[in-house]
Amino acid sequence: MQEIRIPQGEISMALLSFNLGVEVGQIAFVVVVMALALVLKRVSPAVLAVLNTAGATGARTMAYAIGGVSAYWFLDRLSGFI
Incomplete structure (x- = not known):
């Protein structure tokens, strides 16, 4: 964290924000795949x-x-x- 110059008091918030972003990205991916499967099921x-x-x-x-x-x-x- 020091390499990317995050202040010492902000490390926990930076890690939390990063992890939340990763989780939101994973959920978004699953939602898109499920929506695609639903569309494919109805279309063909x-x-x-x-x-x-x-x-x-x-x-x-x-x-x-x-x-x-x-x-x-x-x-x-x-x-x-x-």
């Missing part, structure tokens, strides 16, 4: 039928990929503390 049910057919394998693959990356990051950060 046939497209969703194809996606649902391929979705089970794709969802499982994505779950393993996300879990693998998460485990790597967790272990990487944990090793920094040890």
